[in-house]
Amino acid sequence: MMKIKIDSFVIGLFVAIILAYIYPNLALIEGRYSLDSITTLGISFIFFFYGLKLSFSDLKAGLSNWKLHLLVHLSTFILFPLLVLIFLPFVKTEIQQQFWLSFFFLAALPSTVSSSVVMVSIAKGNMPAAIFNASISGIIGVIVTPLWMGLFLTVDHEFDFGHVYLSLFLEIILPVILGVVLQPYFGKWARKFSKGLSTFDKIIILLIVYKxxxxxxIEKIFDTVDVWYFIAVFLGVIVLFGLVYFLIWYSASKLLKFPIEDQITAIFCGSKKSLTHGSVFAKIIFTHVGLGFGLVFFPIMIYHAFQIFVASIIAQRYAKRMDVKN
Structure with missing residues (x-):
């Protein structure tokens, strides 16, 4: 009998929301010990540790399968946004614009790193290719996600490309580069304590979600929407995931006729979205545009929880299928 394990981080996300509702005053603290200061420093450490753990041998091993890489990244950065973009003509009201923009932000995000690789491992897919695609996706996202968002935020909201890219460089790219440079000295340490570093990552994300x-x-943003808004978010997440999953599966298995191991990697790397990058990008991109962070975050959180739940089931089924095949 297949067991479905509830992810403790998903539970933590909803606990963070409840705490934010009951006791929001921590978000008002200013100065050196403000949550903004703590999370900004924490984000830099997350990507510094990410650089320390990057394995060039694994990246090199997965480099040659260019058709698989192309499918994954086209799915992540082109297919996802286009599926949301087709609904733009139906946006009429301000709340509909907020709803659409939050989903478009979700669609423009890079893929996850750790959970994509974990799911591919469980499903017994192409691991070197999974590590390559998951690692590269976040770097591509630093460039592509702000470009997608800038197309629509410049219309009705202030969007400063220079400020966004400078912030992303200082908080993400520079720490990654520093981590890569120091990898020969501290790489083994980072991999040895990867579980502890993963816990640190999750704590920082939970602080960002809480804030x-x-x-x-505090600003009563959620008072502007009713229960149907949240129902629409849940339905939108299910539809978006289902469409992307089907189109990637069909492309990988029917059109490109990938071997089963590559199909697994394409599905799990191409259909995922990174809550880590989402929390960082939202913090930088939406700081000065006057949109409610909570409403922007909500689809990403629901998608994250849904993708872990569904992907766990699918991965275990693929694993059984591979066992039978072998």
């Missing part, structure tokens, strides 16, 4: 929702509760 975002606390600000939204």
């Amino acid at each position: 975002s929702f606390a600000d939204s509760f």
Whole structure:
């Protein structure tokens, strides 16, 4: 009998929202010990540790399968946004624009790193290719995600490309480069304590989620929407995931006729979205545009929880299929 394990981080996300609702005052602290200061420093450490753990041998091993890489990244950065973009002509009201923009932000994000690789491992897919695609996706996203968002935020909201890219460079790219440079000295340490570093990552993300929702509760952002908004978010997440999953599966298995191991990698790397990058990008991109962080975050959180739940089931089924095949 297949067991479905509830991810503790998903539970933590909803606990963070509840705490933000009950006690939002921590978000009002300013100065050196403000949550903004703590999370900004924490983000830099997340990507510094990411650089320390990058394995060039694994990246090199997965480099040659260019058709698979192309499918994954076209799915992540082109297919996802286009599926949301086709609904733009139906956006009429301000709340519909907020709803659409939050989903478009979700669609423009890079793929996950750790969970994509974990799911491919469980499903017994092409691991070197999974590591390559998951690692490269975040770097591509630093460039592509702000470009996608800038197309629409410049219309009705202030969007400073220079400020966004400088912030992303200082908080993401520079720490990654520093981590890569220091990898020969501290790489083994980072891989040895990868579980502890993963816990650190999750704590920082939970703090960002708490701060975002606390600000939204203080500003009464959620008072502007009703229960149907949240139902629409849940349905939108299910439809978006289902469409992307089917199109990647069909492309990988029917059109490109990939071997089963490559199909698994394409599906799990191409259909995922990174909450880590989402929390960082939202913090930088939406700081000065006057949109409610809580509403922006909500589809990403629901998608994250949904993708872990569904991907776990699919991965275990693929694993059984591979066992039978072997």
